[in-house]
Amino acid sequence: MKITDVKIIVCSPGRNFVTVKIFTDEGLTGIGDATLNGREKAVVAYLEDHLVPLLIGKDPSRIEDIWQYLYKGAYWRRGPVTMAAIAGIDTALWDIKAKAANMPLYQLFGGASRDKLLCYVHAQGSEISEAVEAVGKRMDEGYKAIRAQVGIPGLPAVYGTDKSSTNTAALNALPNEEVWSTSKYLRHVPNLFSALRETHGWDVELLHDTHHRLTPIEAARLGKDLEPYRLFWLEDTVAAEHQEGFRLIRKHTVTPLAVGEVFNTVWDARLLIEEQLIDYIRMTTVHAGGVTSLRRIMDLAGIYNVRTGCHGAMDMSPACFATNMQLGLWAPNFGIQEYTEYTPETLEVFSHNWSISDGYLHPGEAIGHGVDIDEELAKKYPYEPAYLPVNRLEDGTLWHW
Known part of the structure; x- marks a missing residue:
């Protein structure tokens, strides 16, 4: 051939x-x-x-x-x-x-290690009551794990809470600028999880994304403050380049840590994995160099009791998402799969075979990874110039988005 x-x-x-x-x-x-x-x-x-x-x-x-x-x-x-x-x-x-x-595809790796894949979805609100209600709706839909985000008093809508940023703001011709305050965030977020546990109890797994915005000591403080609410994980606490910073975080909190969605090779995660400074590696097929590379990373992580949690945002195509699931069905150290859903237009262009039921995914039994593209239909949706947002502190300093 x-x-x-x-x-x-x-x-x-x-x-x-x-x-x-x-x-x-x-x-x-x-x-x-x-x-x-x-x-x-x-x-x-x-x-x-x-x-x-x-x-x-x-x-x-x-x-x-x-x-x-x-x-x-x-x-x-x-x-x-x-x-x-x-x-x-x-x-x-x-x-x-x-x-x-x-x-x-999963059969080529050695077959399935499980029958289905636990996934998590997103729920957010501009204020705590709205976020609590959103989590409840997701629970009613059958999801067992939910990432919760909330707006911060005194700030405009921030990452994870602005409904427009989920679908359209990232498609602006120029970057949208958001405003951030770490001190206001650190004071407010524990209140969200206190309300979530009080309202929804302990049978739902709760996750939270900081999106690389904290210093190591700030991340340690947040992890410690969130310990009473037993999070499934705290995600992307510090800038991804600073692997050594996780040593300080780990010294001060037992809240599980997840990172890796912007990592590209095993070298970006080696220290974190080998020193067991994280609990979940969030690298994804498209950004990690494909199946060949990500399988090696998953195997290395498994040696050190680090589980997988592949990034699954809607800005990666269904071909990536399906491949992540094929790897997840095989990986002995699978942890969870992010599921952000796609627009109807996306699912028309990309045929797929995966299924979701009661908070669990399965990639299906189609040969290959199970996704194909309708080239003629794709032509109806030409490229649109787009940027992700950027972030500034209240004094105007450019910060991590």
């Missing part, structure tokens, strides 16, 4: 997505997600100008060799653009290999 063509498909059925589609001389095709939210065209150029010409004529079954060739052969390694581009190719190759074997 040989690779005969590679298409890079860019569409925006609710969000911008970059899809790699690989064709072979035996008629098998595979797709992979190469989306880098807010920098999509940088990945497109890297693929079209630098990687696609290297693939024509290669044997698609030699996935490991192709991955090494694209990673080591560039000399300039790592980084979000490079790894998203490699991920799109790698995922498409695994899709082809599973189709050639006539089995779901």
